[in-house]
Amino acid sequence: MTFVAGTTRADALRNVTRCLADAGIGDNDARFLVLDVLGLTGTELILRGTEPIGAVGAASLSRALARRLAGEPVARIVGSWEFWGLTFGLAPDTLVPRADTETVVEAALKRHSDRARPLRILDLGTGSGCILVALLTERPGAFGVGLDRSVEALIQARANASANGVGDRAAFVNADWCAGLAGGFDLIVSNPPYIPAAAIATLADEVRLHDPSAALDGGLDGLDAYRRILAEIAAGPVGLATGGSLLFEVGHDQADAVLAIGRNLGFAEARVTHDLSGHARVVGFNES
Template identity: 45%
Template sequence: MSAPATLGALLAAARRRLQAAGLDTAAIDARLLVEAATGASRLDLLAAADRQVAPDAAVRLDGWLDRRAAGEPVGRILGTASFYGLDFALGPDTLEPRPDTEVLVETALAAVRSGRLPGVSPDGAGLRLLDIGTGTGAIAVTLLVKLPAARGLATDLSAGAVAVARDNAARHGAADRLDFATGDVWQPVAGRFGLVVSNPPYIASDVIAGLDREVRLHDPHLALDGGADGLDVYRAILAGLHDHLLPGGLLAVEIGWDQGAAVSDLFALAGLGTIEVHRDLGGRDRVVSGVMLSQSD
């Protein structure tokens, strides 16, 4: 693509190029890539559309547009993704955090702020939380940013993901309240928690080959593959939950859109109470939560 002379021309050309590639998100993708390539703000694109663009910025954008048109997500191209208003670095071993996962954060925050967790204050005082399969650390770090008195542990099977999550915790000032461990589900975990959250692999193994290329080609399969029916990791979490979730504590997990009933049944079989299915903005089942019952319940 020849280098347009102004921000406005560059943005228009980028949008047309991504639309021609058949991308439904062409307009927002073009804006994000132009902003990153040129250092312009969203306001600049509106109010300073006639600003001249440096040739090296246009060349950089040209390469990024090639990658986006080929199906690489914007977050992978830029190396960061926004989640709950915070920017998180990505790595080859992490998923790109997605807006749907914000429902999991909202569910956990609502439980804490409403006083539903025994011995926990609305600011998180008295809370130790666990994030299983932390990836970028987006869930755990966001919760600790929003709950400034809470502490937590974040785990992942991938050492590479743990390294990325550790860096993201430092980026957002949560490193002194968040510990990290590498291992499978409960293997690296000691102690008990008032809140356990997870966005585990939940896609059935034989479905992965048919996923959109953005997911299939760019997300790590380790973070996608949930076994034959997509429920393997939920079963593993529930199998060890009684040893690690305090009475009255909350388990909240992200699910696939069609897994609400199946995961709720698993929660019930594990003896959890107050089981709820929470929907995303599109009206689809997205999170299942349940409470650890005490001996007297």
């Protein structure tokens, strides 16, 4: 569909919704696209829906709709996504934040419930920085380090920390998991790549073609990153401070395997947290 300058805002939303519905894509994507591309708030769309979108808006919305119909995720088109009520800009080397990952934040906050405590947080494979930034907004006495192998991801994570008001309490390090780090952290979190390599070809196109493969590929059985991180923390020099905890996001069927890896390396008091769908989503260990 090609829009014209005289198309009203309300008609634009109706037409985008219909086009996406015909393609089997839900209504929420239409609203996200129209609001972002036209630079509107939901209130403006309701109260001033009869105003035309103009030539620039028509061209931009036509391009955005074509991209969505071609299978590009709406988050990639608009360039940002919401996580924990915060907005995170995206880069090609960052995953789109997912609602399931909020389970990591919830589990971490329950384990460290004192808002005023000066926590030291390490986020391994920080990507967009969504987990670290969410935790820092909830724990104003905390300082966090986000680590990633991708410089492009780190640049985006730093921008997201600043945009969400926690840039002065966050540092970002380019490294391969724990390499080059030292010292104890009160909280270590990670959402590492955990898709078995052979399964990547079976993922939905929106993931397979648009998410960075390095953030998906967990090796032959999907567990490579867990083995590496747990072994490095167990061996030091980076590790958990007294009373500290380590929390991983895991695939829906990986909790038992990750628990076994941690226990074999001497980590204590393992705990599993389930997401809203009932899947075992977070595996946590305490200081060994």
